[in-house]
Amino acid sequence: MLKLSKEITGPKRYRRPLLVPMVRRMGRRILVALPNRVNALALFLALGGVLGASCGQKTPPGAPQEGLPDEAAKRGLVHVNRSGGSKKRAILEAGGAGVALLDLHSDGDLDAIFAQGCDSLEELLAGDGADLAVFASDDGQFTELQGPKLSGWWTGLATGDLDSDGDVDLVAAGFGSLRVLLQAEDGALLPGPELLPEGARLSDSGAPAWCTSVATLDVDRDGNLDLYVGCYLDLDPRAIPAGALGEGALAVPCRWKGLDVYCGPRGLRAQPDLLLMGNGDGSFRDESQRLSGEGAGYTLSVLPFDADGDGDTDIAVACDSSPNRLWISDGSGSFSDFGYEAGFALSMDGQAEAGMGLAAGDVDRDGRLDLAVTNFSEEPTRLLLGAPVGFTDATYRYGLNAESRPLLSWGAHLIDLDGDGFLELFTTNGHVYPEADEELTGTSYHQPDTLWRLDPSTRCERFEARAASSILSLPRGTRGSAVGDVDGDGRPELLISAIDGAAILGMNRLGQENKRLCVRLLGPQSPTERAPRTPRDGTGARCVLVLGEGAQQHALLSESFTAEGYQSASSPWLHFGLGERASYTALRITWPSGQTEELGSGSANRRLWVREGEGIIREEAL
Amino acid sequence: MKALLIIALFQAQQAERWEELIELGLHRQVLKEAHTSLGADDAKAEHLAKTEHLAKAEHLALAARAAASAGQLELAERWLERGEGPAIELERARLLLHQDKLEQALALTLKPGEPPHPKYPERADGWMLPCRALSRAGELERARPMLEALVTRFPQDDEAPAALHLLAQAAITGGDLEGARSWRERALSSARWRALFDARRTQALENPQDPLPRLGLAALWLEVDRAEEALGVLDELLKLSPRFTRGHALRGDALRALGDLDGSLSSWSEALKLDPELHAARYNRAVLLIGRERWEEAKADLTLLVELEQAQRPPLLDAHKHLAAALEGLGDVEGARSARARHEKLQKK
Numbered sequence: 001m002l003k004l005s006k007e008i009t010g011p012k013r014y015r016r017p018l019l020v021p022m023v024r025r026m027g028r029r030i031l032v033a034l035p036n037r038v039n040a041l042a043l044f045l046a047l048g049g050v051l052g053a054s055c056g057q058k059t060p061p062g063a064p065q066e067g068l069p070d071e072a073a074k075r076g077l078v079h080v081n082r083s084g085g086s087k088k089r090a091i092l093e094a095g096g097a098g099v100a101l102l103d104l105h106s107d108g109d110l111d112a113i114f115a116q117g118c119d120s121l122e123e124l125l126a127g128d129g130a131d132l133a134v135f136a137s138d139d140g141q142f143t144e145l146q147g148p149k150l151s152g153w154w155t156g157l158a159t160g161d162l163d164s165d166g167d168v169d170l171v172a173a174g175f176g177s178l179r180v181l182l183q184a185e186d187g188a189l190l191p192g193p194e195l196l197p198e199g200a201r202l203s204d205s206g207a208p209a210w211c212t213s214v215a216t217l218d219v220d221r222d223g224n225l226d227l228y229v230g231c232y233l234d235l236d237p238r239a240i241p242a243g244a245l246g247e248g249a250l251a252v253p254c255r256w257k258g259l260d261v262y263c264g265p266r267g268l269r270a271q272p273d274l275l276l277m278g279n280g281d282g283s284f285r286d287e288s289q290r291l292s293g294e295g296a297g298y299t300l301s302v303l304p305f306d307a308d309g310d311g312d313t314d315i316a317v318a319c320d321s322s323p324n325r326l327w328i329s330d331g332s333g334s335f336s337d338f339g340y341e342a343g344f345a346l347s348m349d350g351q352a353e354a355g356m357g358l359a360a361g362d363v364d365r366d367g368r369l370d371l372a373v374t375n376f377s378e379e380p381t382r383l384l385l386g387a388p389v390g391f392t393d394a395t396y397r398y399g400l401n402a403e404s405r406p407l408l409s410w411g412a413h414l415i416d417l418d419g420d421g422f423l424e425l426f427t428t429n430g431h432v433y434p435e436a437d438e439e440l441t442g443t444s445y446h447q448p449d450t451l452w453r454l455d456p457s458t459r460c461e462r463f464e465a466r467a468a469s470s471i472l473s474l475p476r477g478t479r480g481s482a483v484g485d486v487d488g489d490g491r492p493e494l495l496i497s498a499i500d501g502a503a504i505l506g507m508n509r510l511g512q513e514n515k516r517l518c519v520r521l522l523g524p525q526s527p528t529e530r531a532p533r534t535p536r537d538g539t540g541a542r543c544v545l546v547l548g549e550g551a552q553q554h555a556l557l558s559e560s561f562t563a564e565g566y567q568s569a570s571s572p573w574l575h576f577g578l579g580e581r582a583s584y585t586a587l588r589i590t591w592p593s594g595q596t597e598e599l600g601s602g603s604a605n606r607r608l609w610v611r612e613g614e615g616i617i618r619e620e621a622l
Numbered sequence: 623m624k625a626l627l628i629i630a631l632f633q634a635q636q637a638e639r640w641e642e643l644i645e646l647g648l649h650r651q652v653l654k655e656a657h658t659s660l661g662a663d664d665a666k667a668e669h670l671a672k673t674e675h676l677a678k679a680e681h682l683a684l685a686a687r688a689a690a691s692a693g694q695l696e697l698a699e700r701w702l703e704r705g706e707g708p709a710i711e712l713e714r715a716r717l718l719l720h721q722d723k724l725e726q727a728l729a730l731t732l733k734p735g736e737p738p739h740p741k742y743p744e745r746a747d748g749w750m751l752p753c754r755a756l757s758r759a760g761e762l763e764r765a766r767p768m769l770e771a772l773v774t775r776f777p778q779d780d781e782a783p784a785a786l787h788l789l790a791q792a793a794i795t796g797g798d799l800e801g802a803r804s805w806r807e808r809a810l811s812s813a814r815w816r817a818l819f820d821a822r823r824t825q826a827l828e829n830p831q832d833p834l835p836r837l838g839l840a841a842l843w844l845e846v847d848r849a850e851e852a853l854g855v856l857d858e859l860l861k862l863s864p865r866f867t868r869g870h871a872l873r874g875d876a877l878r879a880l881g882d883l884d885g886s887l888s889s890w891s892e893a894l895k896l897d898p899e900l901h902a903a904r905y906n907r908a909v910l911l912i913g914r915e916r917w918e919e920a921k922a923d924l925t926l927l928v929e930l931e932q933a934q935r936p937p938l939l940d941a942h943k944h945l946a947a948a949l950e951g952l953g954d955v956e957g958a959r960s961a962r963a964r965h966e967k968l969q970k971k
Contacts, residue, residue, distance in 0.1 A: 249832035252821050257691075258650040340806060341794055348757045350787035350809075378691075390794075396758040402722045406693065440650045442693030 068417075068451070068494065068506035069469040075486075076142035077495075079133045079503040081479075083117040086500065087434060090121060090240045091233075091264040092153065092175055094432040095212070095300070096410070096479030096499035098567030100157040101486070102168045105187035109137040110484045110571055112495055114503060115154035115172065121237050124153050124175070124202070132157075132172060134189070140487035148189045152177045152202065156567035157480075160216030160225045161537035163282040166525070168537065171227060173211035173567075175237070176202025178229060182282045192282055207234035209271060215563035217304035217313045218540055219290070220333030221592050223523070223533030224280035228315055230299030231271035233264060241268070259435040265298040265321050272296040273317065277333075293337030297322035303358035304561045305369050306542060307342070307386075311594060313540050313561075316344065318355030318373055342390030344371070353379040357566035361414025361423045362386075362557040364456040367544070369557065370394075374409035374427050374566070377436075377443045381409050381427055383454070399459040400425075400452070406443050407450065408432060411481030411565035415492055417451070418511030419577030421547070421556065425452045425460070428496055428566070430477025446475035449496070471496065471506035478504065483564075484571030490516045490605065490622035492575045497568075515578040515604035516622060519543055521560045521589060522611040532593045534612050537572065540592040541612075545576050546585040553585065578604045637680040644684060645780050646824055649691040656685035660701060683709035690717055708742040715751045719758070727755040738764055746776040750785060757788055766792045773808075778846060780820075783813035818842055833863040840872055849879035867897040874903060883910055901927060905941060912944055917951035924948055928961070934968055942968065 072078070084093025097115035104111045116130035123129070129151035135142040156173035163169060163182050170181040170189055178196050181189035194201060200209035213230040220226070243260065244251035245267040254263035275291055276284035297319030307314035307326060315327040315335065323345035327335035339345030347353050354376035363370040368386025375381060380401040384391035395401055404427070411428040418424065429447035436445045449471055451463040465472035471494065480497040487493065491508035498504055521541040523534035534541065541560045548554060556576050562569040578584065587599040591612045599615060602608075609618040636659075640652045660681065682705040689698035698717060702710050711730050718727040731752040733739045738756070742748030749772035756765035769785045769792070776782060786809035793802035819842050825835035836859040843852035853876040859869045874889035890907040893900050908923035924945035932938045942965035949958040 249829040249834045250825055250838075251828070252824055253828060256647070258648045340790065340802075341799075343791065343794075346787050346791070349754055350757070350784035350791065392760065393758075396722055396724065397760070399722055401758075402720065405720065440653055440692040440694075442691055 067463065067465060067467060067470045067510060068472060068508060069467065070471050070474075070504050071507045072503045072505035075140055075505060076144075077112060077135055077503050077505050078144070079114050079135070081114070081116065081497050081499055081501060081503070082119055082130065083499050084120060088432070089242065089262055090235070091262050091268075092121065092210075092235060092237075093117070094262065094499075095155060095567075096477070097155055097497050098157045098213070098480030098565075098569070099482045099495050099497045099503075100159050100170065100562075100569040101482040101484035101495055101571045102159045102170070102562075102569065103571075104134075104136060104168070104183060104189070106167050109139060109488070110486050111136045112142060112503075113157060113170065114497055115157050115174070115480070115567065117153045117155075121153075121240065125237055127151065129153060132170075132189075136187075137486065148181050148191050150177075150179060150181075150191055156211060156213040156230070157569050158214035158216050158227065159562045159569040159572075160539055161535065162216070162225050162278060164224065164280050164527070164536045166536060169282065171214045171216070173214045173229060175210050175235075176200070176204075176208030178209070178211045178214075180282055180284070195276065195284060197286070202237070205238075207236045207269075209274075210235060211274075212300050213302040213563070213567045215302040215304045215315065215561070216539060216569075217315070217561065217563075218278075218535050218592055219275065219313060219329060219335075220277065221312065221532035221540075222280075223527050223531065223535050223593075224278035225535050225537075225539060226278045226333075227274075227276040227284060228302050228304065229274040229276060230302045230317060231273050231296075232300065232320070233271055233298050234269040235264070256433055256435065257441055259433070259438055259441070261433045261435055270296040270298045270319075270322060273299050273302075275335075290334045291327060291337075292335065293325060293327070297325060300356050301358045301566050303360055303371075303564055304540070305360040305559055306540075307369070309368065311542075311590060311592075313592075316358050316360070316371060318358045319352075320354045320356065320376075321352065323352045324355045324373065338390075343393060344373075344384060344391055347379065347382065348393045348395065353382075356408075356410045357412040357427070359412040359414040359425070359564050360559070360561075363414060363423050363454050365422075365554055365556065367555060367557055369559065370414070372412045372414055372425050372427075374412045375404075377408040377431060378405055380404045381407070381412070381425070383425070398454065403452075403460075403462060404450070407447050408443070409450075410479045411496070411568060413481065413483050413494070413565055413570070414454075415483050416575065416577035417492065417494075417508055418453075419491065419514030419516045419579065420511055421577045421579040422453065422455045424463070425454055426450070426481070426494060428478035428481045430479070430499060444475065446477055448472055448475045449478055471504055476501055476504075479566055480568040481565045482568045482570040483575075485518065485573060485575070490518050490575075490607065492571075492573075511577065513580075515581055517545065517576040517578060517584060517602075517604055518607040518622065519545075519558075519574040519576070519587070520572065520607075520609045521574070521591075522609065522617075523591070523593075524612050528593065534591040534593045534595075538591075538612070539572070542590040543574055544588040544590075546588065547578060547581055549585060633678050633681065637678065637684060640681070640684040640688075642823060644687055644691075646820060646827070649688040652684060652688040653692055653694075656681070656688060656701075660685050660704075679705035679707040679709045683713040686713045687716065690720060695720070708745060708748065712742060712745065712747050712751055715755075716747075719751065719755060722758075724755045724759045728752055728759075731755070738768060740768060743771075743775075746772060746779040746781055749775070750779075750781040753785065753788065762788060762792045762795060773812075777812070778815070778819075778848065780816060783809050783816055786812055815842065815846065831862060833859050833866040833869055836862075837866075837868055837872060840869075840876065844872070844876060844879065847879070849876045852876040853880065865896055867893045867900060869893075870896065871900050871903040874906065878906070878910070883914075886910065901930065901932065901938060905938060908941070908948075909944055912947055912951070915951060917948050920948040921945065921952060928964075934971070939965070939968055 088094050100113040101110045112135040114133040118124045131147035134145045152174040154174040158171040167183045172179045180192040202208045210232040212232045215228045216225045241263040244253045275288045277287045301318040303316040312329040317325040325337045326339040326342050326344045328338045357374040359372040360369045371384040373382040381404040382395045385394045407429045408431045409427040409429045413426045414423045431445045452460040477499040478496050482495045483492045494506035496504040521538035523536045523538050538560050545556045558574040589597045605622045611617045682701045686698035686701040715727040715730040740748045753765040769789050772785045790802045790805035822839040840852040840855040856873040870893035874886040877886035890903040893903045904923045908920045911920035927941040933941045946958040946961035
């Protein structure tokens with residue numbers, strides 16, 4: 001019999017943001033059916049998992065050799081990223097761009113949008129900035145549409161129903177600009193006014209706000225989507241530092257391993273992040289004072305998730321060359337940074353790393369969300385397992401250090417691509433410095449993307465690319481990435497933006513024999529009278545899929561957020577892998593309103609639409 | 623014999639330099655130099671074997687570290703095979719950590735038995751490497767006593783900020799939130815010091831003839847009560863720039879901290895000879911002169927100082943009080959009373 005804690009079903013209590021309450025809350029996490037965490041750990045130890053060697057390189061049994069073929073061009077996704085010159089003389093040129101997978105026109109097909117940079121800063125300053133690139137899909141075949149006619153250097157994209165009208169909208173973040181684009185009835189994205197205040201825009205003198213990543217979330221549970229906007233650093237486009245920071249004898253050269261490189265982030269001033277509260281009509285008000293933490297970090301990625309399992313949304317922030325932040329909500333939409341306390345801010349070596357991208361998923365299937373954080377070269381991609389209090393760093397137990405150290409990784413996804421019920425870790429990779437190709441650097445500018453299987457009972461296994469067409473085979477410089485089922489077969493694909501290169505679409509041919517379940521969680525069509533409410537697009541809903549019976553029973557956990565990876569927005573669909581199971585035992589949903597719904601058993605290989613208070617409103621076979 | 627001593631001195635200086643280059647992220651430079659002096663390929667190694675005694679373990683270890691940073695793990699291992707001793711063992715442990723071989727790294731760095739104790743306690747990395755292995759293995763609590771020892775013995779080591787952060791993390795795990803806060807504050811302060819220290823060293827490398835980076839470096843050493851290191855840097859600075867007044871002034875401060883009061887008087891006097899406007903040096907000299915009951919000289923300095931606008935507030939405000947003492951020493955009771963009254967009045971302001 002499945003037993004679920006009632007802790008998550010009770011009314012939201014408003015709390016002071018102190019560590020002790022947080023610690024208590026973390027101890028009262030959702031109790032999902034097992035496998036028993038202790039037993040899983042014992043097995044892990046018995047297999048020599050704790051102090052062994054690095055990941056193996058295996059192609060899992062049954063995985064077809066074609067794996068994840070790149071079919072971007074074949075499917076009409078002909079887009080080339082522009083990100084300054086090839087030599088990368090300004091830090092703005094090195095970060096690349098994000099992507100978004102979203103359903104424009106509400107036709108069920110996932111469309112693609114690419115953020116875009118410019119050929120040079122001069123071009124941007126001359127007013128000849130880039131537009132977003134929009135591609136509409138028809139059953140997985142793409143056609144480029146006219147863009148929304150923006151002009152800027154765009155980095156991050158976020159998606160969600162910002163005006164609660166039932167369709168998805170877009171947020172574009174960039175260097176000196178932050179724009180909301182509401183979807184019109186005909187599917188066109190109509191740019192709204194500039195969200196950045198005067199003085200922070202590109203057109204103003206000095207360094208503008210540099211918005212890297214944006215997440216849509218409902219921090220105060222009023223049913224209106226809010227925006228967490230990650231900001232990077234002060235860079236005056238009219239006076240780019242070159243060669244050194246400082247002047248005269250006290251100048252510090254901008255070097256990496258003795259090679260001259262662009263300046264930053266160290267030595268440049270970090271910008272504070274923004275919290276914009278939604279009014280429910282696509283407009284926002286700045287309430288950044290809700291973030292009560294010291295100083296600012298160089299934010300590159302933002303990930304909303306329920307870190308402590310208390311039903312409200314917390315926020316993980318990956319910071320470049322500064323401690324990562326973990327904003328824990330007090331339930332009313334005010335946040336305190338518990339990054340240090342949760343073991344998230346620093347590495348296991350006690351050092352701040354260069355956080356690039358973030359992903360959340362329940363890797364060890366214990367009912368707590370775990371995190372992956374990508375980092376600079378010579379810093380491993382971290383795997384942090386949710387623990388009763390904070391996180392336990394499992395990077396070394398899984399053997400991720402030795403393999404990921406040479407890589408500089410960006411986008412990250414914890415996703416069950418092969419449908420076997422265990423999550424994989426996918427990362428996009430590529431160095432920031434073209435100089436990495438010089439001798440004696442220990443790394444390279446172009447790097448292949450990587451995929452690791454994270455079965456909790458063993459060390460991680462790296463998927464080997466056996467076909468030249470695989471997205472895992474070709475060394476490139478990839479940045480933003482999004483997950484979504486592009487061809488409608490129930491298997492999630494990977495859409496990737498390569499810096500200065502062609503877009504990549506990794507079609508998922510993994511685990512074709514495995515069963516799957518796709519779930520779309522939706523809030524009520526009309527808002528309830530009193531808060532807390534669930535946003536109309538279901539953002540923040542938590543889904544537990546229960547599989548099996550008796551001792552074999554276990555649960556898979558996922559949450560409905562689109563912001564993940566690096567500067568990108570994935571599809572809001574939840575993808576579960578059921579392995580050989582033809583059915584599931586139960587589906588339990590906890591809505592941001594505090595309501596819970598438990599749906600009975602059902603068949604695998606289905607696509608379900610679930611609306612709060614109405615249960616399954618639509619269902620179709622995959 | 624003399625030749626051997628010269629070689630040994632050269633080697634020690636080179637090892638120190640390589641260590642500094644590595645700490646400043648200039649591994650490639652070390653690796654290039656190591657290729658020349660140690661030889662990378664087997665043929666050259668054979669040739670150099672005849673002079674192997676010249677290639678000390680410290681060099682081989684640093685060269686191996688540079689090679690590992692360049693991704694050349696095999697070369698690093700080959701170099702390590704040519705040496706023995708603590709530096710070599712610890713570098714092996716570092717390589718094992720790169721490869722997630724935590725248990726083997728612990729075996730190399732810890733003495734057998736409990737509680738864990740480092741095999742090589744005379745070196746900072748002798749403490750930090752096993753702590754790092756324990757932390758990565760999820761056994762931070764076992765590392766805690768060693769981390770505390772490390773930050774006590776080597777408070778300015780480049781690993782100190784990380785060690786302090788790990789202690790904060792261990793305190794959190796143990797539920798000691800107050801302790802965690804205190805460790806973290808120390809960690810942040812240590813990291814700030816270290817970042818400035820590295821910046822100054824980089825500036826000094828870039829501008830070897832300019833006195834400013836070295837002056838900053840010496841000030842940093844004084845900030846953490848390491849007057850001997852500060853003095854070393856200042857002597858080097860004044861050799862390059864003998865007329866750099868602030869160097870002489872700071873040298874006076876360093877010598878005072880070391881208890882060499884004659885030396886500090888002489889340095890401050892030299893500074894004031896070059897630049898009479900160095901008020902801090904004049905003030906310090908006057909205070910020292912009072913301590914030595916050299917009233918006339920003290921009075922001369924303090925009389926100049928109290929006329930300054932800056933003497934109406936700290937830190938020069940006390941010049942009035944000291945002037946009173948000097949005048950008293952000279953038997954000028956009325957003058958002393960007047961100076962003291964002025965001091966009190968300004969203090970109230």
